[in-house]
Amino acid sequence: MGKQKTPLPFLRRLEDFFIPSMCIICDGARDRDDNWFCQICVDALAVNYSRRDACPRCSQNRRKRECACELAWDYPFEKVLSAYDYDDTVSAIVHHIKYKGKSQLAYHIGFITAPLLPREFFSEINFYIPVPLHKARAQRRGYNQAEYFARGLLRGLGHDLKMLRTDLLARVKNTGTQTKLDKDERLKNLDGAFTVSPGNIIEMTGKRVALVDDVMTTGATAEACTEELLRAGCASVRVVSLGKR
Ligand SMILES: [Zn+2]
Numbered sequence: 001m002g003k004q005k006t007p008l009p010f011l012r013r014l015e016d017f018f019i020p021s022m023c024i025i026c027d028g029a030r031d032r033d034d035n036w037f038c039q040i041c042v043d044a045l046a047v048n049y050s051r052r053d054a055c056p057r058c059s060q061n062r063r064k065r066e067c068a069c070e071l072a073w074d075y076p077f078e079k080v081l082s083a084y085d086y087d088d089t090v091s092a093i094v095h096h097i098k099y100k101g102k103s104q105l106a107y108h109i110g111f112i113t114a115p116l117l118p119r120e121f122f123s124e125i126n127f128y129i130p131v132p133l134h135k136a137r138a139q140r141r142g143y144n145q146a147e148y149f150a151r152g153l154l155r156g157l158g159h160d161l162k163m164l165r166t167d168l169l170a171r172v173k174n175t176g177t178q179t180k181l182d183k184d185e186r187l188k189n190l191d192g193a194f195t196v197s198p199g200n201i202i203e204m205t206g207k208r209v210a211l212v213d214d215v216m217t218t219g220a221t222a223e224a225c226t227e228e229l230l231r232a233g234c235a236s237v238r239v240v241s242l243g244k245r
């Protein structure tokens, strides 16, 4: 047998760089069928999902906290679907997709999460719109994690990627980090942050939108986006997020 030529080391290094051979969450040996996780972590995600007694409207896990949405629902969106409770695993994933440049991980988590989710939530959706980043932040990060997550979801659901629309809603105000603000402060801070340009209004009139975000905290961002989408004539907005904090 002749000596095997190895034109691939560079590619392999590249692959290891982008796709580490250890589970990104626990450093365990990565599952052969999964580019990012070990089997234990994949199972942990499925358990996280299946143990949620999620309210069909607000997606609050009723095992953890009573939901009050039947008494007080003051959101402009129709309902929320959060795939996972915000545990250590989900928090690690979110950290990687937001701050560690792991755009493909955002895609992957969408792709493997899609089969867990109730199909009827997506049945009449016309457009999937990821929560947009401000241009300055998108440039710094190099990608929008919500867009990659949405892309993975669509692929996992078997829907046409043409339904993903990143051109309809823009973030025109750089609000900075909102982590220290409460909901009212966030809403105030987000006033005028999202906009649909008048040229898109005809296309959006009467459409049903799934707004896609990575993490839902107070719901203020989703609320601000929804208000703008409804103002532009969309018939309804549903929110889908990876995790509910
Ligand atoms: Zn793991």
Ligand SMILES: [Zn+2]
Binding pocket: 055, 056, 057, 058, 059, 060, 067, 068, 069, 070
């Ligand atoms: Zn509820």
